[in-house]
Amino acid sequence: MGPWGWLALASLLLAGLLAVSGRLPWRWRRRLGRLGFWLLLLLLFLYTVFPFYWAVVSSLRTGSALFSTELWPRDPAWDNYLSIFREQPFARNTLNSVLVAVSTVAVSLALSVAAAYALGRVSFRGRMPLLFTILAVSMFPQIAVLSGMFELVRAFGLYNRLGSLTLSYLVFTLPFSVWVLTSFMRELPKELEEAAIVDGARPLVLVLRIFLPLMAPAMVTTGLLAFIAAWNEFLFALTFTLSTEQRTVPVAIALISGASAYELPWGNIMAASVVVTLPLILLVLIFQRRIVAGLTAGAVKG
């Protein structure tokens, strides 16, 4: 480590020690503490955001400019973006990802909202073991079902087709959706149902008329999280598709290669990365509160 590094480290340590030790007057301790706090927040912000910023900057550079480490892209060039759509079927890959993620989400939401009603509102023998089995399935390592799933995919004639991904992604989106929707379903007041039952409503009517509208926000949250999981999946997509046209975006990005292993087209890779990530980041920023609520649903109450 050079002299500047040591100096920075030493002064940080000293400031920290002084702030905690109680040797300084209260006012100074508070000022130091506040300065440290803001520095920490700044550092945190840079740490979380800089890598993506750097990908954006790199995606706007071509040729030898790519090797510059200047933090601001002077004369941005869009060649990389044009090239991933012209020289590679990247538009097709994106469409594949959308189709797979949307179909997976649709199937898992439909199946799991019905199941969540049963698990969340009706008390029957074997409910807890069932819930824990579903939780256990969501902890399955994907590799453990790979060979069996490969056989299944071939038996259905889905190898190298998008259907293989919709089918196999259910293994992680379904248990997760059931679990989260069940925990939301439980929080609805029981008076709702009692009135309807007294009126003689049948269970199916109950679910469609009363619970489905009330569950809409929870389903948006769950659907979003399932969408992100399906959009990001790599292992099954890598294994069950073969041709470039059938690939989803993560596999396409992972397999972008140059003239040789040592000449990866980093500009293209970064452009592709930005294209697939930007929509996700927007979604996450828009639905920030919902997503956090979904992620913590159930998890904290244990």
Add this chain to the structure above:
Amino acid sequence: MAAATEAGTNEPGPPPLRRGSALARQRVRAAWLFLAPMLLVLALVAGWPLLRTFWFALTDASLTDLRNYAFVGLLNFRYLLTDPDWWLAVRNTLVFTLVSVSLETVLGMLIALALHARFRGRGLLRAAVLVPWAIPTVVSAKMWAWMFNDVFGIVNELFLAVGFIDAPVAWTASPDTAMAAIIAVDVWKTTPFVALLLLAGLQMIPEEIYEAARIDGVNPVKVFFRVTLPLIRPALVVAVVFRTLDAMRIFDLVYVMTGNNRTTMSMSIYARQQLVDFQDVGYGSAAAALLFAIIAMMTVLYLMAMRFGREE
């Protein structure tokens, strides 16, 4: 990957009706009807393939023809347990899990504490923290691989400027640093998630407790260890357990950053290489089954511990 981490351990909801009545019996019947489609699909995509994997593990099946194979008993497992590469994969996975989950927990706790404080721009920072979580793993792996590039990478540039290193380092190619690079990316990507879980836990602690400590003039560090940590323990345990189970099955990050390289190979990478690249479904399934057994054992231990915790 993030799919499983949201689960929790709620008590069952309030049963709206007394058991035993005709109406209640009708409701239970309807409940099973509502459950049936989900259970059937789950059995098809999870139960059946898992059983087939266990069965294949006892055979010499090959990927080229999954129909013709011979039963070989525990032979695959015998080879597996004597393969130094498998043990290396086990070791790598354990090192990765231990180091990354520890770092994520400590860092996640710090970030959660920072985000729990009131300050201007908190909303912005909270959104920024979600960015790494939203980025696909493959993309994070590529982004960081570019930043870690030995010749043009900005990490080398930065570290050279500050003086942490004297010469450029091939972070992902060198056996000494490859695992550290992978862990760094995983920590970057997953810490936000841990932080959000912990933040939700922090927000459930009543304010009054802190006020009492503040009036008594207790040192903030002491407040953290004596008050916050015990109260946030349930959320902490859930976060650590789910992160651990998730880290044990790591695949995409390692695959994209270092491929099938031996020095960083995880158990999932090992199993897939045997299964797909070498077409040895029998042997690969044995490795996958063993990984499943390890994770299942950890899950069962966790569930048992939780049950005991509740009965206390």
